[in-house]
Amino acid sequence: MNDFQRKDLSVYRLALEVQTPPEPLPLNPATLLSLVRSQIDLLISQQITATFWVKLPPGKIWHSELLRYQSFIGTSGTIYNCQIKENAQVEDQEKITSSSHHICVQLLPNKQLRREYFLMVLSPQFCSLIVAHRPLRISKTQKKPPMLAMTTIDSRVIQPVLDGIKQATVRKSALSASTDFIYPSVSEPAIISQLLSRQLQRQNEINRHISNKRIVQLQQQNKKLENKEQRQDEYFRSVCHELRTPLTQMKTALSLLNSPNIKPPQRQRYLQMLNTQCDRQSNLITGLLDLVDLEYDLEKKALELINLADIVPGVVSTYQPVAQEKGMILSCTVSTELPDVWCVVGGVRQIVISLLQNSIKFTPNGGQIWVKACVQGDYVQLEFRDTGIGISENEISNIFDCFYRVRSGITEDVGGAGLGLTIVKRLLWRCGGSIYVKSKLNQGSTFIVQLPRVEKTPRAIA
Structure with a gap:
């Protein structure tokens, strides 16, 4: 592999270039994490000692899965943690993370690899590869596209990917003396069945979590709508009550004015009542119109x-x-x-x-x-x-x-x-x-x- 090819390496493209490539599928980070966890679950349950080649998204939640497996495997296997960083940064990182079983590997600066993540598991009993690729946005206004991912247990796909990664490392001395692996000629059906079962379990957990979250959101939305409707009902009841009150007073005053025995002071008092209640209703209607204008136009x-x-x-x-x-x-x-x-x-x-x-x-x-x-x-x-x-x-x-x-x-x-x-x-x-x-x-x-x-x-x- 020449220098240009090494600098332009794409793990995702290497996996697609084999004769019968796995089918890429769109997924989100939660589903990718579910695939990683199901692989770790399988290795721990089957007590399989394996070598890892990994490049995972930043964040403790991802690398906690490696630590979970490391606590089980001890010093029996090796984890090659691939990174794309400046030389000084990688040297500092190697001082912290490199050990006999956890090796920090620097890859050549590469725009393709920066948008890719992978987890490769290698052992005589079982091997697998998960590759995720983030496509570029066509324009700034376009929504961020979902990741495309593929997973396989076929060594004919895994071997060229592994060769490409090793060729793209900056310093070969960072690798252990033996990086050749014996792949299983045929994966054991029981192990594959276990893997599929665990992937389904993990996916069901994600679906339940999403479903529960959606139910809570819908319940909150319904509660807000109910509260809004209740406030509107209370508001309309209040409006009706406020409009009815001066009308009742005016009707009473008119009834009393129709009395044949009414005296001038009483007539004056009832006329004043009519005038006061008319003013009150006029003020109420004006206030309501002002409030309605504010409700619809205030933000504008x-x-x-x-x-x-x-x-x-x-x-x-x-x-x-x-x-x-x-x-x-x-x-x-x-x-x-x-x-x-x-x-x-x-x-x-x-x-x-x-x-x-x-x-x-x-x-x-x-x-x-x-x-x-x-x-x-x-x-x-x-x-x-x-x-x-x-x-x-x-x-x-x-x-x-x-x-x-x-x-x-x-x-x-x-x-x-x-x-x-x-x-x-x-x-x-x-x-x-x-x-x-x-x-x-x-x-x-x-x-x-x-x-x-x-x-x-x-x-x-x-």
């Missing part, structure tokens, strides 16, 4: 760079008249030196309006509300603190759920659509922000919004 919404000083003070100033009417003190502290933040287009304004309305709604007359912003690590933090009625500890985890309303002892009707905080949380999720709450009953609440900061970047729509 663009992000923009915003400086909170450009948005927050202006929004707060529009609520000053409402606060003054209730005798509240509403203050805002947002520095123009704060870094810009990422948020959904129009999202900051919507978040500020929702949280400010929430604070005003649940703060009794004469209370105080503070809005301020500061830098916290990688975020700009926007804080809404009030002296309102507060939230009980067991309710805090629910306030971002659809239609959830805090139960309070406040006498006026503060019922809204129950969707504002849900929308706020989803807007923040889109831009990588977050919101959390600190609150105690009758001591007020603090809503803390964190938005990702951006340093020294010109303001522009992303």
